[in-house]
Amino acid sequence: MATCIICGTSVDGRVCDLHEEDVVFEFRGTQPDELTPRRYYRGTVDGYAEFGIFVDIGDSVTGLLHKSELNTRLDSMDLEPGDMVFVQVQNVRDNGNVDLGWSIRQDESQFRGTLIDDPDAETDLLAEEVDDEDDEGDTDDSESTDPEPVETESVETASEPAQESASEETPEQLDTPGVTVDELDDYVGDRVRIEGEVATARQTSGPTIFELRDETGTVDCAAFEEAGVRAYPDAGEGDVVRIEGEVERRRGELQVETEALVVLEDEEREEVTGRMRDALVERARPSDVEPLAEDPAVEAVLDDVKDAATAVRRAVLEGRPVVVRHAATVDGYVAGAAIERAALPLIREEHAGTDAEYHYFDRRPLEDAVYSMDDATNDVTTMLSNNERHGEQFPLFVFVATGGTAESLDGFDLLDVYGARRVVIDERAIDSEVAEAVDVLVGPDQHDGPATTATALGANVAAHVNEDVRADLGHLPAVSYWEGTPDQYGDLAAAAGYDADDTRTLREAIALEAFYQSYEDKRELIIDLLFSADASDPAELATHISEQYRTRMDDELDTAEANLERRDRDGETVLVLDTDAYTHRFEFPPTQLLLDELFRRHREDCIALVGIDEDEAYIRTDEDVDIRDLVATAQESAPLAALDARGAREGRVEFLRGERKSAQEALLDALAGVFSASAPA
Incomplete structure (x- = not known):
């Protein structure tokens, strides 16, 4: 039995449960379920989304650091893709998604030790032990291999990427097959030549990553000069290039390890861009x-x-x-x-x-x-x-x-x-x-x-x-x-x-969910409701939400029905509801949805339904009413109300709160005028 590297307590591994959160782990696994919740891991920023930051943990697993876990606003973070961060694994979901938390310690020296989390090893290893093994392996390799001078010469040539020329091709380059992005899967482990446009170029703490787009797709091409140093600085976004390198699969995704990059110009550039343009138009239509x-x-x-x-x-x-x-x-x-x-x-x-x-x-x-x-x-x-x-x-x-x-x-x-x-x-x-x-x-x-x-x-x-x-x-x-x-x-x-x-059940469920967190897309929930094959029990989910919709709508309808006011103008009936007094503000259903349901129930009894709120009115009618013209007419009768038809698309009219009464009467009079004018002689 070993002892804890921090307190010396006898443990099966390298650190006791009490101090497991005081060390940071380097992950050597390949699957999300090989991570251990509550542990802190070293990771690198993969990219941003509206809702957080994606972080790579090891070479094969990516987790989400949700913006709610950050101690500062997401848009104020100055992290770039490739930057090192320290995160805590909070949960590994059944579908492989990994939920991460932010560590207040963002420097390895602030942890009390570094361990290697290798699922293939019998126990966690100290980072120093792994480093020693790697050093011994490197020493053995250097002693057993005596590089030929020609190999040293080729390495020196490769370290000067800016000297590559588009017009000078070696016999080795001529033998390299030219492929498109959609063919790369067939060339894993092989050297290829690929041409296209640089969509993005970003510098990580290691290699430079060029996202290359051709007529069939996009692929990341990693070029390494030295850690954190921009490779091929003359090549940037929008340049058309030819890249040669070996196709590899990293973290389950294809990547080209760039050995040579050339920026194409003149006829060569036009040939590639023309090919991409024609293919794009053809594929997009x-x-x-x-x-x-x-x-x-x-x-x-x-x-x-x-x-x-x-x-x-x-x-x-x-x-x-x-x-x-x-x-x-x-x-x-x-x-x-x-x-x-x-x-x-x-x-x-x-x-x-x-x-x-x-x-x-x-x-x-x-x-x-x-x-x-x-x-x-x-x-x-x-x-x-x-x-x-x-x-x-x-x-x-x-x-x-x-x-x-x-x-x-x-x-x-x-x-x-x-x-x-x-x-x-x-x-x-x-x-x-x-x-x-x-x-x-x-x-x-x-x-x-x-x-x-x-x-x-x-x-x-x-x-x-x-x-x-x-x-x-x-x-x-x-x-x-x-x-x-x-x-x-x-x-x-x-x-x-x-x-x-x-x-009907789906419609009511969507209506209820649309009201809550109205600024969020609720992607996964909407998918579960609308596309049943993607949900574990869609019928139960939609039915449950629909029942809530019906209960809340019926309660509000009972109150509204009891307080509908009947107005007869020029032989036509208009129903009026004081929505400010007889609806629950900020609760479901929203005013417009309630009025829609009310009008469907009473359209045989009236020619229009008007809901009057503090500073806006909602008009529901089956007649052909131009809300902008209606507001212009009403404004003549209530010039101080500042009537505004900016919500005309949804039958909404705005006015000044202090002129609510005059605005209401002016709108009802204007409606009566529209209906009488359209009535058959």
Whole structure:
């Protein structure tokens, strides 16, 4: 039996349980389940995500250091990929995900010892013991091998990468096979030649990592000058290069160990870029895909659907992040999740990193139904930070169930300043100015198409982005309809195994979850709800959440029903609810969802329903009412109320709190005028 290296207590290993957290371990294993929870490990920063930092522990395992575990803001961290950090393993999940905690000791000298955690060893080893063994091995090798002079000469040549010439090829280089990224898996252990564009170049504490992109994919190429020293300093992001080296597999991912790198110019550069451009256009354009179901609204915009899918596919192929911004409604969530479902497999195929799907795809709900300057400022700040700190390209922004009205133009203009491309998928009426402000617009209103949902449009875009997920999308359009589900979408859901009760249950579950943590995408939870094959017990999950939805909605409806006020104007009935007095603020259901349910119940009894809050009103009607015109008319009767139609897309009107009464009466009078004018003579 050995003794603890710190206190001398007899132990089976090298450190007692009391002092295990006083030492740091170097991990030599290859699987997450070989890590020991509560131990502190030495790791290196792999990259950043919105929610934390990915840290490599050893050569084969990556864990997540969530931002909630940090003692400072994530955006204020000055760590770079390759930097050494010390973290504590808190949990190893069944799926292999590793949860990490931050160590207040960020220098090895602050620990009371260093041990080697090698699952193949009988016990943990002291770092000095391993170093001694390595030194002995190196000595033996040096004594048994007498290098020839020619070998020494070749090493000296290799240490001067800047001297390589694109026009001078040795016989050895001519024998090296030229391959594409998608062929590298067949050449592990072999020397190859590969050409492409440097997507990013980052310096680690060891080698320089060039992310090389060709017409088939991307791969990391590691070039070593000496520890922490930039190799091939003349080669940087955007350069077209030829790299020769040996293909290896590190931490389960392919990597080229660079032995020579040449920056291509003139005709050689043009040949490579032309090849990449042609291949990119060819790969990005989706094949002809049938719509999910016969839907005149979708058929009216089928060319636009293909253009939107092309934009998403091209962004994935270019290594450009895709950011989906959607309304925080059932329709917005389900439509955004459809595109997410299609894009993630393509990202996994295209980018080798185990965390690529978090780096290259982000779905963020919007609090309001428009893309405001506040939203755009947040996105641009994140975009610029990721570009500066991690070399990320500016993302493609896809707006779903939002963005079709002029209120989003200021936000679009800010994105345009930085050249960020914009795709809008919106089922509502589209303002003409929006078509000029975005790169792709999918909106049936532009083509006089019939009404539909954003999910019906988004799911068809998703089917064009990735036809392999078509079978996963069939039930989604039916989930997005609160009433009057078209027969073709009901049949499509039934064919996918979802009856009307199933889609209602999912709709209510999504509505409830959309309300909580409204600024979070809730990716894994939404996947579990919508895509049952990925959940351990999806029926139980959705049913449980749906029951909460129904209980809370029914309670609020009872209160609202008892306090509805009936207003008769010019022979028409308008129902009015004081939402400030008779709803629970900051609790489910939100005002707009409550009013939607109320109007569905009372549409036969009234021509409109108006909810009046402290400083805003919500209008629900089946009549063709232009909210902006309505507000302009009401403003004449209540000039001091400062009525504003910035929420026109969702039937929302803002006004000054002190003029609440005058604003209410002016809006009701204006509504009566609209209805009387549209009544048949």
